[in-house]
Amino acid sequence: MNIAVIGAGYVGVTTSIAFAEQGHHVFVVDLDKEKLEKLNHSILPFYEDGMEELLMKLVEQQHLIFTDSIQAAVRQSELIFIAVGTPPLPSGAANLEQIEQVSKAVGSALQEYRTIVIKSTVPIGTGEKVEFIIKEELDLRKKDIEFDVVANPEFLREGNALHDALYPDRIVVGCENMRARKMMEKLYQNSIAPILFTNRKEAELVKYASNAFLATKISFINELARVSEQLGINISVVSKGMGMDRRIGADFLRAGIGYGGSCFPKDTRALLAMSSEVGMPLKILEAVVEINETQVDWFMEKIVKSIGSLEGKHIGLLGLTFKPNTDDIREATSLKLIQELLLHKATVSAYDPKSTDIVTKIYPQVRFATCPLDAINNVDASILVTEWDEIIQMDWKEARKRVRQSYLFDGRNVLDPKKMVEYGFCYEGVGIGNLGKENLHG
Ligand code: UDX
Numbered sequence: 001m002n003i004a005v006i007g008a009g010y011v012g013v014t015t016s017i018a019f020a021e022q023g024h025h026v027f028v029v030d031l032d033k034e035k036l037e038k039l040n041h042s043i044l045p046f047y048e049d050g051m052e053e054l055l056m057k058l059v060e061q062q063h064l065i066f067t068d069s070i071q072a073a074v075r076q077s078e079l080i081f082i083a084v085g086t087p088p089l090p091s092g093a094a095n096l097e098q099i100e101q102v103s104k105a106v107g108s109a110l111q112e113y114r115t116i117v118i119k120s121t122v123p124i125g126t127g128e129k130v131e132f133i134i135k136e137e138l139d140l141r142k143k144d145i146e147f148d149v150v151a152n153p154e155f156l157r158e159g160n161a162l163h164d165a166l167y168p169d170r171i172v173v174g175c176e177n178m179r180a181r182k183m184m185e186k187l188y189q190n191s192i193a194p195i196l197f198t199n200r201k202e203a204e205l206v207k208y209a210s211n212a213f214l215a216t217k218i219s220f221i222n223e224l225a226r227v228s229e230q231l232g233i234n235i236s237v238v239s240k241g242m243g244m245d246r247r248i249g250a251d252f253l254r255a256g257i258g259y260g261g262s263c264f265p266k267d268t269r270a271l272l273a274m275s276s277e278v279g280m281p282l283k284i285l286e287a288v289v290e291i292n293e294t295q296v297d298w299f300m301e302k303i304v305k306s307i308g309s310l311e312g313k314h315i316g317l318l319g320l321t322f323k324p325n326t327d328d329i330r331e332a333t334s335l336k337l338i339q340e341l342l343l344h345k346a347t348v349s350a351y352d353p354k355s356t357d358i359v360t361k362i363y364p365q366v367r368f369a370t371c372p373l374d375a376i377n378n379v380d381a382s383i384l385v386t387e388w389d390e391i392i393q394m395d396w397k398e399a400r401k402r403v404r405q406s407y408l409f410d411g412r413n414v415l416d417p418k419k420m421v422e423y424g425f426c427y428e429g430v431g432i433g434n435l436g437k438e439n440l441h442g
Helices: 010-021 033-040 051-060 070-076 097-109 126-140 161-166 178-187 200-231 235-243 264-277 283-307 333-343 356-362 396-402 417-422 437-441
Strands: 002-006 025-029 064-067 079-082 114-118 147-151 171-174 195-198 314-318 347-351 381-384 407-410 426-428
Touching: 002 010, 002 070, 010 025, 010 051, 010 064, 010 161, 025 070, 033 051, 033 064, 051 064, 051 161, 070 097, 079 097, 097 114, 097 126, 114 126, 114 178, 126 147, 126 200, 147 171, 147 178, 147 200, 171 200, 178 195, 195 200, 200 235, 200 264, 200 283, 264 283, 283 333, 283 381, 283 407, 283 426, 314 333, 333 347, 333 356, 347 356, 407 417, 417 426, 426 437
Parallel strands: 002 025, 002 079, 025 064, 079 114, 114 147, 171 195, 314 347, 314 381, 381 407, 407 426
Antiparallel strands: none
């Protein structure tokens, strides 16, 4: 099929590559000409392992065409995907400006029947809104052209984007008539993933509900970690025990210093805003957001309780991105942690395999190290913030020799506490307690 994807962000580019890899011809549309030029030379606007190689192949095969003309793309494609950003407004609600602009442009470009598919994460009722704007545009042009608007949310994870786009767990398609459904069936005819057909609003809510539920699992375990610590119980063992129940599932039960990224923080607040608008604020989600927003504060209190005043102390951070295998620092817990450490008048060094440039601009006071060992050279405490393999597998024996004091805070519960104590660290995780105090004066 010929497909247009409007918006060359994370979702738009990944979706385009996945469709092109499945044999479709994809027109990728964006207003940013520089971005398009780079994509045409197989340079991605973000880091995703293995994706640039595939991009190069698909560009060479001319399965992917980059253009800044919505009109050209709409006229040549059967399906028009909208994958532009929906950033948060100060109220937490999603800003639909880009969606509205694109809808207008699509309306003024339509010449014959098209199926318009919304991939962006959008508030409930956006499908209707898009339909209305396109109709308005057609009325202005005095054209009576038929079209359908479908909701087909994306569930990909950064760091696994390509895999998730090519092999999703499920495909959710919200449409209002058989004509649109048939188009979507044709698109996904070779997919092995189960397809759930719903109406448009249901599909829109599935996306928010899924992200909110996963965030709820994380905040649940994070709050329980605070309690476990008081009770002297290891939360990792409790997570393991809970996760063995298939009804609960083991995923998203790892306690840590909180979730970040471009989706969970934004989508939880947006769903909260939507529920409040209809007079039913989701109380559970209020708690989820609050726990996440206070998790770094709670972690900082632990640090101060162990080390004492941080004034003049040297702290080494290991990892800065909101999760490993991405260069994304949007809503990363590291940013709040750095801010707090600086407020406490500590000096901070940090290492991250991917995000350094961006963080340097925000916090020029932080010394950026070239490797994990360098980041903890002579520090009074080391903090693991992001669980990159390179950091988990670093030479911890050597690390112990480099630090001034042996405090090691594991913000992701990914290190083996016993081993760390053996290496001579005083280890503290999230809801795991404090092990190896005897090493403090070693
Ligand atoms: C998420 C959803 O998983 C994806 O389906 C949706 O399309 C976009 O939002 P992503 O933001 O890429 O994907 O990352 P994800 O792997 O879900 O992790 C989000 C955050 O939760 C990270 O900061 C991660 O460190 C944290 N997390 C995850 C935990 O703290 N504990 C866990 O057990 C799992």
